[in-house]
Amino acid sequence: MRKSVRYILNGLTLPVFVVDPDRKISFINKSAKMRYHEAYTGQFFNELITSKKCLDALELVLNGEPNATANVILQEVVPTSFRVSLSRLDADSEPLPSCVLSFEDISHIQEAEQMRHxxxxxxxxxxxxxxTALSGFVETLQGAAANDKVARERFLDMMSNEADRMARLIGDLLSLSKLQASERVAPTDRVDLFRILSSVSSSLSGLADANKVKLKLDFSNSMPLVTGDSDELTQVFQNLIENAIKYSGNGSTVSVSFAPPKQGKSHLCIMVEDTGEGIEPTQIPRLTERFYRVDKGRSRAQGGTGLGLAIVKHILIRHRGWLKISSQLEKGSIFAVYLPVSKEKD
Known part of the structure; x- marks a missing residue:
């Protein structure tokens, strides 16, 4: 193989092998050496790669086909999906062709497709x-309950609740889609968190009273301004404080507090803490996944769509902040929001 071809193959970021007519590896580029430390020239290719799909495609090319492809899963540290592209390599000095194989890691594509599904x-x-519930209610109203005023009012109320649930779900889906489309662009406004937290806490005081939850506020108007979008940050704290009130249980306390940036750091912290039943440690990493619920029945009963914390996560990504969740069973949970302090404008 010519030096110029070797230089080209070594410059590729994909792992590349050249396999000769005897099915032995005659060349390994730098990327392949970094990924497959055990590979060596002169090794039979099927000792390194055992995938039948890949080996069948190799046979096709060595037996005359100019090109072939194969999607394979190889066991590395974890099972990894690759798209293998194979091309015939003819050389004047060799009577039979060799085969160039490149391995493109497509695991992220497969994962994205699975997430979409x-x-x-x-x-x-x-x-x-x-x-389904609405359809059942309509059918009942058209039949047995058609002339029953009490039943009719009850079913209409349930239909209204189901319609509201669908509206919330669609609204959350649209919010999530909008956030994902714009999260690469950070907001630039200077936002007063004191006003947002005061407004949200005031709007949720009735819910706290109804659930017999004490709402404790520990922040002041001396908080520094943050860089952000006022409406989106209102949505973050509305979601977190409302969740804490709904799920902490009667007689519990929900605290909203502020911690200034640590020495040399640029992010302040707002903590929403409850004294509820806590969350299993194994469930915490999944809380911001779309449609993930710790208690599905309870969440739906409370009007949840399963998208609230996913929306919070994406808002904070756009704000170049983050959410940290900690919890202890029978003691409660803390949802800590970190946001960048706004720099003084010149």
């Missing part, structure tokens, strides 16, 4: 449930 399945399920 799961998302569509979840949305379909979440919309089907209230639609």
């Amino acid at each position: 799961d998302f569509v399945a979840n949305v379909s399920h979440e919309l089907r449930s209230p639609l």
Whole structure:
């Protein structure tokens, strides 16, 4: 193989092998050496790569086909998906062709496709449930309850609740889609968190009273301004404080407090803490996944769509902040929001 070809193959970021007519590896580029430390020239290729799909494609090319492709899963540290591209390499000095194989890691594409599939399945399920309920109520109203005023009012009230649930779900889906489309662009406004937290806490005081939850506020108007979008940050704290009130239980306390940036750091912290039943440690990493619920029945009963914390996560990503969740069973949970302090404008 010519030096110029070797230089080109070594410059590629994909792992590349050249396999000779005897099915032995005759060349390994730098990327392949970094990924497959055990590979060596002169090694039979099927000792390194055992995938039948890949080996069948290799046979096709060595037996005359100019090109072939194969999607394979190879066991590395974790099972990894690759798109293998194979091309015939003819050399004047060799009577039989060799084969160039490049390995493109497509695991992220497969994962994205699986996420899309799961998302569509979840949305379909979440919309089907209230639609099924509405259909059942309509059928009942057209039949046995047609002339029953009390039953009619009760069913109409339930239909209204199901319609509201669908509206919340669609609204959250649109919010999430908008956030994901714009999260690369950070907001630039200077926002007063004291006003936002005061407004949200005031609007939720009635809910706290209804749930017999004490709402404790520990922040002042001396908080520094943050860089952000006022409406989106209102949505963050509305979601977190409302969740804490709804799920902490009667007689519990929900505290909203502020911690200034640590020495040399640029992010302040707002903590929403409750004294509820806590969350299993194994469930905490999944709380910001779309449609993930710790208690599905309880969440739906409270009017939850399963998208609230996913929206919070994406808002904070756009704000170049983050959410940290900690919890202890029977003691409560803390949702800590970190946001960048706004720099003084010249």
